[in-house]
Amino acid sequence: MSIARANVTVVDDDVLVLRSLDRLLQSAGFEVEVFSSPKDFLEKRTANPAGCIVMDLSMPGISGLELQQALFGTRDGRPVVFISGQGSVPASVQAMKAGAIDFLTKPIDEAQLLGAVRVALDKDRAARGQRAEQAAITACLAALTPREREVLAGVVAGKLNKQIAAELGTAEKTIKVHRARMMRKMAVDSVAELVRLWTLTQPPQA
Amino acid sequence: MDAHTATPGVAAALRPPRWLLPALAVAIGYYVAARLGMAFTLHPHSISTLWPPNALLLAALLLTAGRDWWWLLLAALPGHIAAELQSGVPTVMVLGWYASNCSEALIGASLLRIFVRGVPRLDSLRDTGILLLTAALAAPVFSTFIDAALVRLIGWGTSTYWDLVSTRLFSNALAALMVVPLILAWAAWLAAGPAKMRGARYAEAAALFSGLLAVCLLAFAMPHSDAHTAPAVFYAPLPFLLWAAVRFGPLGVVSALPAMAVATIWGTVHGLGPFTTETPQDTAREMQLFLITASVPLLLLAVALAERSRIERESRSQLTHLSRVAMLGELSGGIAHELNQPLTAILANAQAAQHFLANKPGERAILSEILQDIILADKRAGDVIDRLRAMFKRGETRTEALDPNRLVRDVMSLAHGDMTTRGIEVVPRLAASLPEIRGDRIQLQQVILNLIVNAADAMSMCAPNDRLLTVHTLATKGRVHINVIDRGPGFTVASEILFEAFYTTKPQGLGLGLSISKSIVSAHGGRLRAVTRKGGGAAFLITLPALARRP
Numbered sequence: 001m002s003i004a005r006a007n008v009t010v011v012d013d014d015v016l017v018l019r020s021l022d023r024l025l026q027s028a029g030f031e032v033e034v035f036s037s038p039k040d041f042l043e044k045r046t047a048n049p050a051g052c053i054v055m056d057l058s059m060p061g062i063s064g065l066e067l068q069q070a071l072f073g074t075r076d077g078r079p080v081v082f083i084s085g086q087g088s089v090p091a092s093v094q095a096m097k098a099g100a101i102d103f104l105t106k107p108i109d110e111a112q113l114l115g116a117v118r119v120a121l122d123k124d125r126a127a128r129g130q131r132a133e134q135a136a137i138t139a140c141l142a143a144l145t146p147r148e149r150e151v152l153a154g155v156v157a158g159k160l161n162k163q164i165a166a167e168l169g170t171a172e173k174t175i176k177v178h179r180a181r182m183m184r185k186m187a188v189d190s191v192a193e194l195v196r197l198w199t200l201t202q203p204p205q206a
Numbered sequence: 207m208d209a210h211t212a213t214p215g216v217a218a219a220l221r222p223p224r225w226l227l228p229a230l231a232v233a234i235g236y237y238v239a240a241r242l243g244m245a246f247t248l249h250p251h252s253i254s255t256l257w258p259p260n261a262l263l264l265a266a267l268l269l270t271a272g273r274d275w276w277w278l279l280l281a282a283l284p285g286h287i288a289a290e291l292q293s294g295v296p297t298v299m300v301l302g303w304y305a306s307n308c309s310e311a312l313i314g315a316s317l318l319r320i321f322v323r324g325v326p327r328l329d330s331l332r333d334t335g336i337l338l339l340t341a342a343l344a345a346p347v348f349s350t351f352i353d354a355a356l357v358r359l360i361g362w363g364t365s366t367y368w369d370l371v372s373t374r375l376f377s378n379a380l381a382a383l384m385v386v387p388l389i390l391a392w393a394a395w396l397a398a399g400p401a402k403m404r405g406a407r408y409a410e411a412a413a414l415f416s417g418l419l420a421v422c423l424l425a426f427a428m429p430h431s432d433a434h435t436a437p438a439v440f441y442a443p444l445p446f447l448l449w450a451a452v453r454f455g456p457l458g459v460v461s462a463l464p465a466m467a468v469a470t471i472w473g474t475v476h477g478l479g480p481f482t483t484e485t486p487q488d489t490a491r492e493m494q495l496f497l498i499t500a501s502v503p504l505l506l507l508a509v510a511l512a513e514r515s516r517i518e519r520e521s522r523s524q525l526t527h528l529s530r531v532a533m534l535g536e537l538s539g540g541i542a543h544e545l546n547q548p549l550t551a552i553l554a555n556a557q558a559a560q561h562f563l564a565n566k567p568g569e570r571a572i573l574s575e576i577l578q579d580i581i582l583a584d585k586r587a588g589d590v591i592d593r594l595r596a597m598f599k600r601g602e603t604r605t606e607a608l609d610p611n612r613l614v615r616d617v618m619s620l621a622h623g624d625m626t627t628r629g630i631e632v633v634p635r636l637a638a639s640l641p642e643i644r645g646d647r648i649q650l651q652q653v654i655l656n657l658i659v660n661a662a663d664a665m666s667m668c669a670p671n672d673r674l675l676t677v678h679t680l681a682t683k684g685r686v687h688i689n690v691i692d693r694g695p696g697f698t699v700a701s702e703i704l705f706e707a708f709y710t711t712k713p714q715g716l717g718l719g720l721s722i723s724k725s726i727v728s729a730h731g732g733r734l735r736a737v738t739r740k741g742g743g744a745a746f747l748i749t750l751p752a753l754a755r756r757p
Contacts, residue, residue, distance in 0.1 A: 013626070014547045014551070016547065016551040016579060016582060016583050016586070017547055017550050017551045017554070019551070019555075019579055020550065020551040020552075020553075020554035020558065020579060021554050023554070023555060023562075023572070023576060024554040024555075024557055024558040024561070026558070027557075027558040027559075027561030027562050027565070028561060058626045058627040058628075058629065059626065059629070060625065060629070060630065060631040060632070062629070062670055063629040063670065066629075066670050083550075085542070085543035085546040085547065085550075085623065085626075106547070106549070106550040107546060107549045107550040107552075107553040107554075108553070110553075110554070110557045
């Protein structure tokens with residue numbers, strides 16, 4: 001799987017803090033990109049990058065939490081590590097509920113920061129891998145004819161060829177041909193594998 | 207430092223020997239005072255009606271540390287001899303009088319030092335009461351006995367012992383009453399750094415003094431053929447003296463009383479005015495008693511007024527300080543944030559440096575950048591602490607020329623942490639060039655901080671994009687404006703109610719902030735107003751008089 005080079009984006013309104021975190025993360029071997037305001041970040045960030053975001057919770061204009069909300073509306077699904085001058089419990093709860101990786105209080109412990117960044121990058125990598133697989137499956141599904149898709153739905157629902165043929169009003173033999181072609185297009189050998197791929201494309205049930 | 211070194215700035219600012227200038231001043235002052243005293247002599251009677259040298263010496267001692275007293279007493283000797291020898295008095299008598307004059311100053315100053323620490327203050331009834339009892343009563347009484355005894359011992363003149371005592375007592379007491387408070391009040395005025403007075407005030411002082419002199423001359427220095435004097439004549443100067451007491455305080459009264467005394471004595475010495483009796487002794491005594499009885503209550507009245515306004519000022523300053531501390535308490539979270547930022551930068555920089563040293567030891571450039579940033583961050587933390595300490599300090603009001611923009615910037619950096627944690631963006635719109643204003647830095651910062659915190663509170667319910675706080679400075683003719691504008695809901699009550707003490711909309715508020723802010727701005731000769739803006743939000747407008755000089 002090929003993903004873009006992992007980078008850490010830091011958003012903090014305090015330039016001194018921003019520079020110091022930039023250096024610390026660079027010294028630990030990460031690619032770092034910094035923004036000194038949430039607005040700047042929203043305007044100039046790259047479209048769908050790999051990596052994670054380290055951001056200050058309290059910034060003038062847009063707070064970190066609001067920025068996190070704003071990112072949900074975009075396709076930017078990068079994990080977020082919050083840093084904050086003072087850890088207020090409600091804010092941290094809200095941040096974690098919204099999927100933040102960690103909530104670190106300033107002055108930040110180096111080990112904690114680097115640990116959280118690694119966790120965030122791992123999570124991003126996993127999510128990215130999953131998305132790539134999903135994209136591949138979606139491409140296979142797109143190659144199916146309408147009839148093949150109907151057959152697929154029947155197979156995934158656990159129906160026998162005979163049942164599918166009856167439902168679709170054709171001969172069992174025809175279904176067999178469609179089914180073989182569908183399995184080949186989906187690049188699977190077993191029904192179990194087909195079901196796994198199928199569920200991956202389904203939106204998660206709440 | 208012992209308690210007696212509280213000399214006023216005039217003496218304290220001297221280079222060693224520190225007694226030299228005071229001693230010179232005493233030598234010259236004593237001579238002039240003695241010549242003046244002689245001019246106040248009621249001929250053919252040989253004793254002065256008001257003898258100021260002793261009182262001058264006493265006041266000089268009060269202004270000086272005890273260990274320097276001997277220099278001052280010594281310095282009086284040449285002045286004394288120079289003045290007295292012109293009057294043809296035998297040398298023994300001249301030296302005798304020197305001793306008794308010094309004794310009055312010493313007795314008065316020593317007694318005062320027992321009861322009053324430092325220089326007696328004329329805005330304290332206690333200090334002034336003790337001053338009157340010691341310098342104007344005890345010292346003349348005791349030294350007069352010594353004086354009369356010496357005169358009789360040496361055998362100068364023909365007066366009886368008790369005659370001598372009574373004439374000299376009144377002369378010395380009156381002098382102490384006129385001269386000691388005069389010198390102390392002006393010395394304190396000089397030491398406090400003379401306050402700038404407006405032209406109208408000078409005009410008022412000039413009107414007061416010329417009016418007083420005119421009335422005194424009319425009442426006490428006009429030919430007085432009639433044996434009967436209308437009692438109203440004696441009250442003629444009273445309105446002017448009351449004017450001095452109420453409008454100019456102790457400084458005004460202690461300056462007005464000698465003016466009245468000099469006019470009265472001049473008239474009497476020239477045989478004018480109502481104080482004409484058969485013997486010079488009686489004439490002198492009646493005039494002296496009149497002056498003493500007129501002076502004491504007026505002096506005490508002025509002191510009582512000054513004391514009341516001083517206590518009021520002190521309690522207002524305590525309240526101001528208290529509300530400032532309470533406000534800083536509310537800001538403590540933001541201030542912690544403000545200190546945390548540089549600490550974070552220092553820590554992360556230092557740790558990065560460790561990594562660079564371990565992995566790329568050759569790269570010196572990055573290390574020097576890191577050290578530079580660590581220094582910057584450390585200085586920033588230091589600045590926060592300095593500003594905080596200044597705000598926490600409880601001090602006397604100090605007026606100085608101030609740059610309004612710098613005031614605003616200082617407050618903004620103090621409030622920065624709090625504003626950031628609340629997600630409020632503070633937008634400074636500062637005029638490029640502003641005239642300076644005159645005032646107390648800390649108090650004015652307190653006002654601006656109070657307005658900024660209020661504005662932030664008002665916007666707590668606003669949408670993120672609306673949490674904008676504008677601080678606007680501009681100058682109009684002769685005025686500087688500092689406006690704090692928010693986008694909150696504005697206020698629903700009449701704007702005057704906002705400034706009333708104990709009016710608050712905050713659950714934890716005391717309701718003192720705005721009322722104190724308003725009184726601070728008023729004390730600076732300015733105005734603080736509140737308006738609801740058409741587009742929503744409130745604006746608090748500070749208007750202060752600009753200093754004429756452009757920065």
